[in-house]
Amino acid sequence: MISKERLLDAIREAGAKDYAVFAPVAKDAGVMLEEIDDPASINFDHVLTVNTLKDVGLPRVEALAEFDRDARTMEAIRDDDGKVLVFGSRPCDAAAQKILDAILIGEITDSRYAARRERMVMMTLACSTADDACFCSSMGYGPHDPTGSDVLLLPKGTEFIVRSHTPRGEEFLRELGMTPDADVEGDPPPELKRKVETGGLKEKLDKNFDDPIWNSVSENCVSCGACFYMCPTCHCFDVIDESGLSRGRRLRLWDTCSFAGFTKMASHQPRVGRHARYRQRIMHKFKYTVDNVNLVACVGDGRCIRACPYGVDLCEVLEALVGNE
Amino acid sequence: MSRPQEDLVPRIVRVEEVRQETPDTRSLKLAFDDPAVRDNFTFKPGQFGLVSVFGVGEAVFCIASPPIWKGFFEVSVKEVGKLTSAIHDLEPGDTAGFRGPYGNSFPYEENFGRNMVFVGGGIGLAPLRPLIWQTLADRDKFGDVYIVYGSRSVNDIVYRADLEEWGGRDDVKMVTTVDPGGEDETWKGEVGLVPQILEKVNPPSDSVLVTCGPPIMIKFVFMSAKKLGLKPADVVTTLEMKMKCGVGTCGRCNIGSRYVCRDGPVFTLEQMQALPNEF
Numbered sequence: 001m002i003s004k005e006r007l008l009d010a011i012r013e014a015g016a017k018d019y020a021v022f023a024p025v026a027k028d029a030g031v032m033l034e035e036i037d038d039p040a041s042i043n044f045d046h047v048l049t050v051n052t053l054k055d056v057g058l059p060r061v062e063a064l065a066e067f068d069r070d071a072r073t074m075e076a077i078r079d080d081d082g083k084v085l086v087f088g089s090r091p092c093d094a095a096a097q098k099i100l101d102a103i104l105i106g107e108i109t110d111s112r113y114a115a116r117r118e119r120m121v122m123m124t125l126a127c128s129t130a131d132d133a134c135f136c137s138s139m140g141y142g143p144h145d146p147t148g149s150d151v152l153l154l155p156k157g158t159e160f161i162v163r164s165h166t167p168r169g170e171e172f173l174r175e176l177g178m179t180p181d182a183d184v185e186g187d188p189p190p191e192l193k194r195k196v197e198t199g200g201l202k203e204k205l206d207k208n209f210d211d212p213i214w215n216s217v218s219e220n221c222v223s224c225g226a227c228f229y230m231c232p233t234c235h236c237f238d239v240i241d242e243s244g245l246s247r248g249r250r251l252r253l254w255d256t257c258s259f260a261g262f263t264k265m266a267s268h269q270p271r272v273g274r275h276a277r278y279r280q281r282i283m284h285k286f287k288y289t290v291d292n293v294n295l296v297a298c299v300g301d302g303r304c305i306r307a308c309p310y311g312v313d314l315c316e317v318l319e320a321l322v323g324n325e
Numbered sequence: 326m327s328r329p330q331e332d333l334v335p336r337i338v339r340v341e342e343v344r345q346e347t348p349d350t351r352s353l354k355l356a357f358d359d360p361a362v363r364d365n366f367t368f369k370p371g372q373f374g375l376v377s378v379f380g381v382g383e384a385v386f387c388i389a390s391p392p393i394w395k396g397f398f399e400v401s402v403k404e405v406g407k408l409t410s411a412i413h414d415l416e417p418g419d420t421a422g423f424r425g426p427y428g429n430s431f432p433y434e435e436n437f438g439r440n441m442v443f444v445g446g447g448i449g450l451a452p453l454r455p456l457i458w459q460t461l462a463d464r465d466k467f468g469d470v471y472i473v474y475g476s477r478s479v480n481d482i483v484y485r486a487d488l489e490e491w492g493g494r495d496d497v498k499m500v501t502t503v504d505p506g507g508e509d510e511t512w513k514g515e516v517g518l519v520p521q522i523l524e525k526v527n528p529p530s531d532s533v534l535v536t537c538g539p540p541i542m543i544k545f546v547f548m549s550a551k552k553l554g555l556k557p558a559d560v561v562t563t564l565e566m567k568m569k570c571g572v573g574t575c576g577r578c579n580i581g582s583r584y585v586c587r588d589g590p591v592f593t594l595e596q597m598q599a600l601p602n603e604f
């Protein structure tokens with residue numbers, strides 16, 4: 001067991017040992033996961049951070065290379081060589097990392113993401129509260145689930161029980177002089193109000209590509225992409241140049257299947273209509289990723305439900321799909 | 326880690342030569358600056374890469390020359406937008422970028438002994454071109470070789486020198502056609518749509534057919550192939566989708582569970598029949 005004060009000291013020490021520390025801090029927009037200097041600023045009592053761990057492993061904007069047309073050069077830019085401690089993200093976000101790993105460190109590996117993951121330690125803070133949108137337990141995880149975490153901190157009163165779940169977690173605890181706790185039970189996990197039954201969903205999706213249900217479930221979606229930006233497992237990106245310059249940078253930026261331009265070619269648009277784009281979103285998460293890496297690309301963090309300005313509720317959509325004959 | 330690592334950074338190439346194919350299409354001969362890269366560059370017919378114009382961006386093109394031509398490779402680019410027009414602005418000696426080869430390739434060795442039918446429409450001849458040259462280099466390993474090539478009009482014919490050479494061989498049965506109205510007084514080929522001409526050519530039903538062209542042509546060629554009695558597993562095409570990464574990570578080019586960049590771009594009709602209709 002470790003007190004909050006000693007925990008903050010340990011994080012301070014990690015910072016001194018050259019870890020870049022990402023942790024939740026209160027901002028105007030809500031609690032954000034950001035790189036911090038002073039562990040005293042860490043927020044402990046939020047449900048979830050607004051942003052996800054994608055900001056650490058697969059940043060919104062990232063320079064891939066610097067080009068100089070006249071000098072005939074295109075030099076790779078890499079800033080993925082530092083050690084990173086992600087402190088205090090939630091179990092659902094840690095689980096999402098596992099899904100991104102399976103997709104981006106696959107047959108062909110995204111070198112920057114993989115390099116960052118190799119140097120990343122995940123010290124996760126198990127949840128003591130949940131809100132109306134949380135449904136992680138319906139996706140096979142839970143408020144105290146260790147999936148994806150190197151170290152899991154379980155709240156017990158005002159203190160924390162320390163559990164290591166990977167060799168990397170063990171090594172990290174050793175490095176900071178901390179010891180994992182055995183045989184101690186933490187506070188019970190919060191009860192989740194929201195539950196969704198997804199039995200049979202995959203079998204339905206295997207067959208219902210052309211079903212009219214996609215029109216009704218996407219009725220309120222305006223393809224704004226908010227759910228994508230909030231989603232911890234969405235990983236799609238665009239590659240562009242700082243334009244018009246003979247010297248500049250090649251960037252990659254997040255991009256999403258919610259936008260029509262995502263698949264639009266000069267002479268051909270294979271995916272026509274909002275219902276088709278929404279179908280891609282659901283199919284990709286609950287069928288295509290299952291077909292490819294045997295994981296559902298949803299952890300039940302509920303961010304898309306909280307974010308959608310038009311009240312599209314993923315759980316209701318899944319229920320409609322499961323119940324559709 | 327032994328997996329291939331992709332950092333999405335192209336290598337530098339020099340434009341060696343530019344050839345105007347048609348009023349809106351140019352072929353570029355490209356060579357890597359780095360001699361080691363140039364000498365070791367290998368690929369298979371059907372594979373593609375991304376061509377970069379610095380400050381504008383990059384886009385996917387199939388490699389349009391066969392791997393047996395060494396020291397350089399070619400891409401053919403139709404001007405349709407900002408990037409392709411920037412590629413058209415490139416002149417010999419100019420700098421560009423290239424990354425690849427990516428994707429799978431046309432079935433090859435498994436078709437030794439078979440009759441081959443190549444069916445191209447317009448610029449869709451580009452991905453077939455390396456395969457045709459390779460097949461002709463191994464000519465004695467195949468049965469009959471048919472080439473059916475069609476374009477909208479006489480002015481839209483690409484790779485004229487290649488077509489002339491293939492047509493002049495007595496071990497190749499080649500037919501060229503233009504869409505009705507696209508002919509002129511000099512035109513000696515057929516007049517009619519590619520699928521109709523293919524049916525007229527009437528290749529044997531045990532042939533392997535490889536086709537590429539506008540999506541609508543491909544759909545009709547599939548129907549003709551069925552009429553001719555070809556097996557769906559022997560009908561092959563290469564698909565075009567918008568791509569950014571080329572390797573299956575940017576999430577852009579899927580048709581159902583298959584990523585065209587990583588699992589394609591080459592698919593058989595049999596494989597395509599299992600995909601949702603979203604291409």
Ligand code: SF4
Pocket residue numbers: 228233234235236255256257258280281282284285576
């Ligand atoms: S749901 Fe759409 S944006 Fe998200 S990862 Fe899948 S394809 Fe990409």
Ligand code: SF4
Pocket residue numbers: 220221222223224225226227228258304307308309310311312
């Ligand atoms: S947030 Fe809502 S409206 Fe926006 S793309 Fe997602 S489901 Fe559609």
Ligand code: FES
Pocket residue numbers: 567568569570571572573574575576577578579584585586587
């Ligand atoms: S081009 Fe990025 S996934 Fe295919």
